[in-house]
Amino acid sequence: MAPQRSVKQEVKPTPTPTPALFDGNTKPARVVYWHRTDLRLTDSPALSTALSIPHIEAFWPIWCFDPEYVYKHRVGLNRWSFLLESMKVISEEYGKLNSKQRLWVFRGRPELVLKKVWKEWGITHLVYEKDSNAYSRIRDQRIRDLASECGVQIIEVHGRHLYDPAEVGKLNSNKPTMTLHQWQSITNKMGPVGRPNQPPERIPDPGDGHLGTEGDEDWGRYEGEDLNAHIRTEVDTCFEHLTGPLVDPFSVPTMSQLGFLPSTTTIRGGTVEAHRRLSLFLSNPTAVATFSKPRSEPTSLEPSTTLLSPYIKFGCVGVREIWWGCKEVIDTWRKKGGKGETKEPENMFGQLQFRDMYACAEACTPHFERIRGNSVCRFIDWSLQNQYDPKSGQEISPRPRSDNEEAEERFEAWREGRTGFPWIDACMRQLKVEGWIHHLARHSVACFLTRGQCYISWERGMEVFDEWLIDWDPASNPGNWMWLSCSAFFSQYFRVYGLVSWPQKTDKTGALVRKYCPELKDYPDKYIYAPHLAPIGVQQKANCIIGEDYPLPMLDEQACKNLCIARIKNAYSLALHGDAPEVLDGSAEEKLRVMHEETGADREKSGAERGEEEREKRRKRSGNESLDGFFKKQKV
Template sequence: MAPKKPSSSGGGASKKSGDKDGGARVMYWFRTDLRLHDSPALQAALDLKPQAFFPLWCWDPNYIYKHRVGINRFRFLLESMSALSSSLHSLNPLSQLLVVRGDPCDLLPELFKRWGITHLAFERDPNDEYVRQRDDQARKDAKANGVEVLDGYGHHLYDIREVLKAHNNEPTLTLGALQSAVSKFGDPAKPIDAPKSIPSPLLKDDVASPPQDIKDLLPKLLKSLEGLPEYSKKKGPEYDLNSHELGGQRSTGESGKVTCYDSLVGPDASESIKSTFSVPTLESLGMDAKAARVSVPSLIPGGEAEGLKRLERVIKDTKYIATFSKPKTSPCQDTSEASTTLLSPYLKFGCVSVRKFWWDAVEASKQYKGAGKTSPPENIQGQLLFREMYSVAEAGVGETYKRVHANPISRYIDWYLPTVYDSKGKEIIPRPAGDAASEARYAAFVEARTGFPFIDAAVKQLKTTGWIHHLARHSLASFLTRGQCWISWERGAEFFDEHLIDWDPASNPGNWMWLSCSAFFHQYYRVYGLATFPQKYDPSGSLIRKYCPELKDFPDKHIYAPHTAPLEVQRKAKCEIGKDYPAPILDEKKEKEHCIARMKVAYAKGWRGDAKEVLEGKAQEILRKEHGVPDPTLPEGYKAQENKDKIPKWAQRKEEDDEAQKKQGGKKRKGEKDEEEDHKASDTSTKTLSKKAKK
């Protein structure tokens, strides 16, 4: 598929087109494209051969306050912005990333006028309702100021808008549907090279005689912004989702104060003029990595150069690329030793081009002459196509994609702790508390004290490093939703929103809908075993021993279910369950049975989030009355604050059970089945559904 030229809209051939002034004056607005290689929108901007080129980043308060963003993702973003700024400066000593702080809808119209802009160029973001509204407003403001807009696609393999049209403007709910839609366009476009040079960000008066040093240029740009209102002077945000009070990772007290908007171009750097238009710091966001117990330094550093280095290292292993099968990679390895490419954060922020990844993988696979080559959906290309599938699905659904209420593709299931709305349909923030047992379960989940070591270790790994393997994500999602806890996938998506570096507005809700069997995937009777599933990949429990060190001395036999160990084994391991490590917060098998019973009723009803019964608020009561499963309860003697839980009877392994297990040679007891193969089914469910799922 040959790359399309970025679309043009706005002022067209206006007075500001630059003809009289001797050339175009281009503002390039960086967003989730923090790279110089393979950027069609950037290339289109440079093809104008502009007399001035302003590489801009708007430090948008919407993401600081109204999006859940944790330290790891903010840190990756800041590192990537700094790396991009350095790359720009390397191409032109008079250039850098020009970071201005405030609402883009307030800043862009002013910058158009003050810098004499003729063209605004940016890479389209097809997903997230806020982004679409923001960009529509930017186009309107550009047109009002006689500025031509060049917006190209580059964040995905294909133009998501065109793929959606090819699918009759319907969301793609299977990989097969996505593949059918993109077949009309052929192969993804080949990547293009990074530019060798860029023009300087010159004011009109400086074009004839440019400053010789950036130290002389930046004060002029700064002076041009005099009188521009600062965001800090506006009324504060309605709420701050990243505040400590709402469960975010900002610090408490004075150190948690957000100071990045105290000036328009940067209050948080040194007094040197070189710090003007600088990249913010974590401290200016009221965040402290050490205090939040995240990895210092980051195990996944940001930036284009780092991303390309990782890509190059992965591509060199042609056998790994050609035979890659994501379901067979291990979820039990630490982030520093990930069994997958770990390039998703670099794709999320556009540090690495997805088309370069695609074509490098294609070439590497061709070079491999051995056996065992894989194909979609398991291989690298299949994983990248899943990303496209979710993006087209989100674009097809729109604003309600990230929630259950009014979502036309999400099944309505009577989860506990759903998102709550007022009488006008507006989400209530903070969310009103739900039933005590579910709130306790959710708190235990996010605080990694469920009493199930693999779940707790995966949560700690995520919070510490900002990344976990996709099968660990599967395990967490299954446990929280349809496997045991019966808590809305919206809560899980929020948790990942905050902690994943590679969070994506289409893939994250999409994955949670998939794994909760709300959309995309339907085999709800397949549930991940909390011990048996991870045990297959790593019988020794290395991930648990690292992230739950209180369990490090347990023998392999009991590392995934320490509550089953005899008391003498616990004491020898210097960790008594219910005292030094929590007892399980629920009965795995009993809750699994309850969840499957509920799912059968919900599937029989067939309601989606936009069903009349859902919108009228009647659906929950109808479903609960029909399936008759009792509300969740906490184990007897559960004390969340003290974290000293009495081990309930169902969780106590009896000596006779141990003897019976020995006699069977360690085989499963009668009635136990391998129902945790969800990941295998999920990779084939895009082709066919089982008869049971269809029914």
């Protein structure tokens, strides 16, 4: 096997722009680089391509705030503050390379902003990192159409994933990649992961600034029309103009300008912090070489994983930097005699590969983010599924309250962290406050909400993660929710995370519970994950009465688990996916209702019934054992 070459020796931009792209172009180029998914200067194939355009006369790195997008996502303060910080940092990074440069921030729908900018700045090229998810595909098609009308050359460069999800999909006959092995066998034919390219040493000047807006009251207007009128509210001051306050029109907006309250997370954004975290991880070669995601501890107060996901989400760090950084460190570690390195999928490479697998699956699957119409999502008759207008096919909005009051109440309690199960409540409260929880904590709360106990649609849980997670990703988030709910990618629905036993495996003391459910902080270790089992004397001593100061468990863990397994078993026997006619016309749901009644999966069993079932199981088991013995004897 050929030895790995050093990252530093091979610093060619990837991919290198084809010379044909720029042939015959001797006209001075005026370039807009549109930042969307890559708030970094390192390992950005698209930015390198933009800077390699010949005869650049003027160069503007820009950001567009789409007001409609902002208004649809007026929640999730932590994610917004992380974004704004990341924008500020990259703006400073530009300033370090060229004091005339910065991130030029606009406040309006991209197609309107870009059209105006192209015209007034005399733009010849628009360059950006390719983004293949459903939302971006629609937006970017509009931009491409507009650019061809306006005679602006568009250059899209893949760089957000290890391999272009659309390319992987093509090689898979436009079918979603549903297992990691499948994804690996395709990408094995596509050559090695690209090397990270060198960050730019210089950035060209912006144009002469004839877009100065001082005193221009019409700046928020285009051809006489007030572009942001339909979206502006009393709350924010962000979208009064296409740019910001007159003193600094292209500045990164503040949280209050966007109409947001301050965030609560302690996770700081930006490409500098991203690289600090990556370097910190790489500085411990043994930890890199033996990294195992499934064996990292969800109960740890300090994150037991790298916490790189928010930075990957906003492109503060490139995936090739992580990939080759780990490869190099492990290579050196092995040469020095390091033994016992972990393999895919549990190691860091596997984690990046899973992200790519989900991106490809999303890119190849219409309605990946919901059940209805989703060809990869197994149909299970969850409570609180999205409801659609039969005529328009649109989701009914505002969402009506379901007549399943129990499910509505359970969902609210889950969301707010008051289920009465301290492990679940601590995770949900940490999620809301920090915008991040450990990967396995996400598994635990997702399993509980869907197939484990509550039997509530993964769509609802996904929305809460969408609202609160800083690192929310349009492919990984629905993908992982389908995984955890046994709707796709994974199917062993009888493997359910215990609400007490699971966290106890890695932390008997309940540190995370004590931090995020402080009302329980004085409970003895023995009862920290199940405080309702503590004798009243213990509850009094801990100064927290269960049922008063902290809720009683909202359901019976074992009974609900058995019920869920029985129901999913029925749903699996139907073998329908989200795009089946029986799902679209509602007959699948009705069929399951009848099946649940017939199999006793329509209600929780009484204690006596459960006892009888247990005895029945035991009888069966001993019967099988004697049969096993019989067959074994026959073989001999």
